[in-house]
Amino acid sequence: xxxxxxxxxxxxxxxxxxxxxxxxxxxxxxxTAAALxxxxxxxxxxxxFVLLGAETVAAFQVLIYVGAITVLILYGVMFTPQAPRPxxxxxxxxxxxxxxxxxxxxxxxxxxxxxxRSDRPVVxxxxxxxxxxxxxxxxxxxxxxxxxxxxxxxxxAIVLVRREEDERR
Amino acid sequence: VISxxxxxxxxxxxxxxxxxxxxxxxxxxxxxxxxxCVELMLNAGNLALIAFSRRYGAxxxxxxxxxxxxxxxxxxEVAVGLAxxxxxxxxxxxxxxxxxxxxxx
Numbered sequence: 375x376x377x378x379x380x381x382x383x384x385x386x387x388x389x390x391x392x393x394x395x396x397x398x399x400x401x402x403x404x405x406t407a408a409a410l411x412x413x414x415x416x417x418x419x420x421x422x423f424v425l426l427g428a429e430t431v432a433a434f435q436v437l438i439y440v441g442a443i444t445v446l447i448l449y450g451v452m453f454t455p456q457a458p459r460p461x462x463x464x465x466x467x468x469x470x471x472x473x474x475x476x477x478x479x480x481x482x483x484x485x486x487x488x489x490x491r492s493d494r495p496v497v498x499x500x501x502x503x504x505x506x507x508x509x510x511x512x513x514x515x516x517x518x519x520x521x522x523x524x525x526x527x528x529x530x531a532i533v534l535v536r537r538e539e540d541e542r543r
Numbered sequence: 544v545i546s547x548x549x550x551x552x553x554x555x556x557x558x559x560x561x562x563x564x565x566x567x568x569x570x571x572x573x574x575x576x577x578x579x580c581v582e583l584m585l586n587a588g589n590l591a592l593i594a595f596s597r598r599y600g601a602x603x604x605x606x607x608x609x610x611x612x613x614x615x616x617x618x619x620e621v622a623v624g625l626a627x628x629x630x631x632x633x634x635x636x637x638x639x640x641x642x643x644x645x646x647x648x
Contacts, residue, residue: 396564400580409575422553426593454632480558523615524615
């Protein structure tokens with residue numbers, strides 16, 4: 375077995391995991407299972423980032439997507455219990471229209487993506503020093519704006535779900 | 544080092560996952576599942592950014608920088624989105640987007 379086969383095989387396994395888990399998020403009935411399939415998709419995507427040689431982004435992917443966002447969504451599922459419902463009420467009313475729309479949009483984009491001819495990506499590790507340099511020197515101001523946005527979103531979320539005791543008299 | 548996997552394969556996976564997410568957003572009724580599918584779409588965009596950055600990018604890793612900003616936006620989006628869903632659920636115990644008609648005008 376040569377080493378040349380390892381990367382395509384890992385890529386194939388990761389793509390199958392991404393497709394299967396992504397389709398399961400859309401199709402599976404139980405919301406908790408959908409959230410865990412979403413976490414699996416994110417984990418396979420982190421594997422893709424490692425395959426592309428972007429280890430730092432893969433680490434942040436695991437920390438933020440697989441960790442924080444999945445836990446947040448699981449809390450959202452926990453706080454909104456739903457009675458089991460018939461499968462006929464599973465999809466929205468405009469599903470046929472939406473399916474036609476998605477198919478018409480997807481066909482040209484997927485054809486372009488599959489027909490994309492280019493050189494093979496150059497895989498190299500060690501993306502942390504250049505990433506840190508451009509994030510904190512060239513993109514320092516957008517970085518600060520992003521942090522302000524995050525704080526504003528968190529405060530907004532707290533305000534939205536706060537029980538207002540003084541209004542309830 | 545030359546990779547054995549062409550760049551087009553990564554772009555194809557990214558596009559396919561994006562359309563899986565778009566289908567979920569347009570088709571599902573549960574608001575929490577719709578949020579999950581939005582996260583899938585954002586993540587598909589991240590894969591395309593990283594793939595192009597690795598192949599064409601300047602040595603300053605701009606694609607990864609944009610992915611960092613997408614991560615921040617995704618975290619903010621899911622926090623505010625879940626807060627809105629919880630606020631809705633407190634008024635009427637449903638997360639079904641077909642049943643929420645308070646803003647129909």
